[in-house]
Amino acid sequence: MGKLHDVLAQRIPRLRDEIHALVKDHGAAVISEVTIAQAFGGMRGVKGLVCDTSVVEAETGLIVRGIPISDLTQQLPEEIFYLLLTGELPDAESLASLQEEFRQRAHVPSYVWNVLKALPPDSHPMTMFSAAILAMERESAFRKRYSEGFHKDEYWEATLDDALTLLARLPAIAAGIYRIHTGKGEPLPSNSKLDWGADYASMLGLPDPTGDFRNFIRLYLTLHCDHEGGNVSAFTCHTVGSALSDAFYAVSAGMNGLAGPLHGLANQECLHFVLGIREAYNGVPTDAQLRDYVWQTLKDGRVIPGYGHAVLRVTDPRFTAFHEFGRRVCPADEIFRIVDRLFHLTPGILKEHGKIKDPWPNVDAGSGALLYLFGLTEFDYYTVLFGVSRALGMCAQLVLNRALGTPITRPKSVSTKWILRTIGTLACIA
Ligand code: AMX
Numbered sequence: 001m002g003k004l005h006d007v008l009a010q011r012i013p014r015l016r017d018e019i020h021a022l023v024k025d026h027g028a029a030v031i032s033e034v035t036i037a038q039a040f041g042g043m044r045g046v047k048g049l050v051c052d053t054s055v056v057e058a059e060t061g062l063i064v065r066g067i068p069i070s071d072l073t074q075q076l077p078e079e080i081f082y083l084l085l086t087g088e089l090p091d092a093e094s095l096a097s098l099q100e101e102f103r104q105r106a107h108v109p110s111y112v113w114n115v116l117k118a119l120p121p122d123s124h125p126m127t128m129f130s131a132a133i134l135a136m137e138r139e140s141a142f143r144k145r146y147s148e149g150f151h152k153d154e155y156w157e158a159t160l161d162d163a164l165t166l167l168a169r170l171p172a173i174a175a176g177i178y179r180i181h182t183g184k185g186e187p188l189p190s191n192s193k194l195d196w197g198a199d200y201a202s203m204l205g206l207p208d209p210t211g212d213f214r215n216f217i218r219l220y221l222t223l224h225c226d227h228e229g230g231n232v233s234a235f236t237c238h239t240v241g242s243a244l245s246d247a248f249y250a251v252s253a254g255m256n257g258l259a260g261p262l263h264g265l266a267n268q269e270c271l272h273f274v275l276g277i278r279e280a281y282n283g284v285p286t287d288a289q290l291r292d293y294v295w296q297t298l299k300d301g302r303v304i305p306g307y308g309h310a311v312l313r314v315t316d317p318r319f320t321a322f323h324e325f326g327r328r329v330c331p332a333d334e335i336f337r338i339v340d341r342l343f344h345l346t347p348g349i350l351k352e353h354g355k356i357k358d359p360w361p362n363v364d365a366g367s368g369a370l371l372y373l374f375g376l377t378e379f380d381y382y383t384v385l386f387g388v389s390r391a392l393g394m395c396a397q398l399v400l401n402r403a404l405g406t407p408i409t410r411p412k413s414v415s416t417k418w419i420l421r422t423i424g425t426l427a428c429i430a
Contacts, residue, residue: 002097002098002100002101003090003093003094003097003098004082004085004086004090004094004097004098004101004160005157005160007086007094008085008086008156008160008399008403009157011086012156012403015403015404016403016404016405019404031047032046032047032048034046036419036423039414039419042310043230044310048411049229049230049235049238050229051228051229051230051234051397052065052087052400053065053084053085053226053228053229053393053396053397053400054084054225054226054227054228054393055228056227056228056311056312057311058311058312058313058314059313059314060314060317061312061314061316061317061318062226062227062228062316062317062318064080064083064084064225064226065083065084065087065088066087067083068317069223069317069318069321070317070320070321072222073219073222073223073321075089075222076095076195076196076197076218076222077196077197077218077221077222077225077389077392078095078098078099078102078195078196079095080221080222080225080226080392081098081167081225081392081395081396082094082095082098084225084226084392084393084396084397085396085399085400099195099196101164101168102164102167102168102196103168103192104168105164105165105168105169106168106169106171106172106190106192107169107190108169108172108173108176108187109136109139111135112132112135112136112169112173113176113187115131115132115135116128116131116132116173116176116177116180117180119131121181123181124259124380125177125178125181125380125381125383125384126255126256126258126259126264126265126383126384126387127259128177128180128181128384129173129174129177129255129384129387130252130255130256130259131252132173132177133166133173133248133251133252133255134248134249134252136165136166136169136248137246137248137249137252139165139248140162140246140247140248141158141161141162141165142155142158142159142161142162142244142246142247143246145158146158146244146246152405155244155402155403155405156399156400156402156403158246158402159241159246159247159398159399159402160399162246162247162248163247163395163396163398163399166247166248166251166391166395167196167391167392167395170388170391171190171196171197171199171200171203171388172187172190172199172200172203174200174384174385174387174388175187175188175200175203175204175205176188176203177381177384178204178205178376178378178381178384179204179205181378181380181381182378182381184205185205187203188202188203188204188205189203190203191203195218196221197214197217197218197221197222198214198217198218200217200221200388201213201214201216201217201218202214204217204376206374206375206376207375208374212329212374213374216325216329216370216371216374217385219321219322219325220367220371220385220389221385221388221389221392222389223318223321223322223363223389224318224363224385224386224389224390225389225390225392225393226390226392226393226396226397227390227393229397231263231310232257232258232260232263233254233255233257233258233263233264233390233394234254234390234393234394234397235257236253236254236256236257237250237251237253237254237257237394237397237398238250238397238398238401238409239409240253240254241398241401241402242401242406242407242408242409243408244408247395247398250394250398251391251394251395251398254390254391254394255387255391258383258386258387258390259383264383264386264387264390265383266305266306266362266364267306267363267364267367267368267379267382267383267386268368268379268380268382268383269305269306269364270305270306270364270365270366270367270368271335271368271369271371271372271379271382272305272379273297273304273305273306274335274338274339274342274368274369275335275372277290277293277338277342278334278335278338280293283334284334284337284338284341285338285341287341287344287345290338290341290342290345291345291349294342294345294346294349295349298349298353304346304350305364305365306319306342306361306362306364306365306366307346307347307350307356307358307359307360307361307362307365308350308356308357308358308359308360308362309358309360309362312358312360312362313357313358313360314358314360315360315361316360316361316362316363316365318362318363319343319360319361319362319363319365319366322363322366322367322370323339323340323343323366325370326339326340326366326369326370327340329370329373330370330373333369333373335369335372335373336366336369336370336373338369339365339366339369342361342365343361343365343366346359346361347359347360347361367382368382371385
């Protein structure tokens with residue numbers, strides 16, 4: 001399995017020893033407490049998971065293996081996968097070896113296309129994406145080796161094998177879904193001369209005379225790669241994987257979480273919001289009109305898509321990267337100008353509104369506008385792009401967890417009665 005496998009094979013024993021010693025020497029140290037509000041409130045802020053691929057700090061945003069995402073915008077997504085897994089960016093030889101590995105595994109078997117074409121035409125692209133990943137489970141190296149019986153120290157190798165197959169095929173599958181779903185025609189063939197992101201862009205079949213679109217897709221895939229371990233898709237993938245369900249089961253499950261409107265589907269909601277503004281004002285509104293529009297949305301009890309975050313308390317650096325890309329490539333575009341004005345006005349309005357903890361734009365506030373500009377106007381497809389990228393993080397986390405023998409996830413739940421009894425109020429209520 002090439003150089004990536006060899007680098008991991010060399011490092012994993014040391015990593016196992018380090019974690020083993022840490023738990024043995026300090027296993028009883030307390031790192032978190034849980035309040036009743038947290039137990040009822042989506043476990044926000046509870047530290048009960050370990051994830052070394054990336055961290056998200058409230059004041060800095062995404063940091064991948066110690067490197068702020070804003071310093072990684074020039075890297076290819078496959079370099080990011082290597083970084084997530086090993087903690088280092090690959091040298092030229094390691095990158096070439098990983099790209100070759102992807103090329104050798106890139107062929108999508110015909111049964112996957114048959115599954116996709118058999119789905120009803122109104123199926124959401126995320127349903128198609130998750131179904132395609134799940135359909136490939138029959139090829140899992142992990143499941144095959146597990147049923148034959150293999151040593152738990154080798155689980156990570158079979159998981160890496162599955163992850164490489166899955167990732168290698170995702171661009172063709174995702175691009176094929178775009179073409180099938182939008183009726184643009186048969187899936188286009190992969191071009192083995194291109195890198196992972198550029199090949200995906202090319203298989204979507206949209207015009208790209210300047211090469212800006214492929215650069216944008218590379219950037220998109222790099223920026224969405226991972227967001228530590230507790231977000232819905234990563235945590236779902238982790239939990240399913242912890243039952244030793246293989247990477248196809250686990251990543252497909254993670255994608256189902258990503259499909260939710262408060263998570264990965266938010267990017268399509270954002271563009272919808274921006275297009276609604278353009279339609280309402282027949283172009284780019286004045287700042288006063290925009291202010292009214294945002295306030296009215298809040299008064300109607302709706303959220304401003306693309307603003308707020310469960311963890312972040314600053315402008316998401318991934319939004320900044322997209323914003324800078326837009327300023328360079330399409331500063332005069334109407335939709336981009338609305339995104340830009342919203343960025344200047346919305347945080348102040350949300351602060352004044354007073355409910356939201358993070359009034360700043362998240363990753364989704366601007367990416368849809370750029371996709372739209374490049375002709376990718378079918379915004380129910382956008383979460384699939386997010387999913388192709390996020391599969392990098394899900395797969396890296398799965399491989400590392402199998403390497404460390406992370407046990408099955410099983411937090412303890414308690415009943416409301418138990419809580420009432422614990423705080424001594426059950427008698428008053430009952
Ligand atoms: N517009 C208006 N109100 C908002 C808001 C927004 N963008 N974001 C949060 N609020 C409101 C909440 O509805 C909540 O109101 P309530 O007390 O009446 O229920 C209050 O502010 C407090 O919420 P919070 O603690 O600041 O947010 P959270 O951690 O519960 O949720 C998130 C975070 C992202 C789900 C939320 O900010 C939101 O719905 N944003 C809009 C959708 C979006 O952009 N999602 C993308 C997230 C990134 C991703 O995963 N792709």
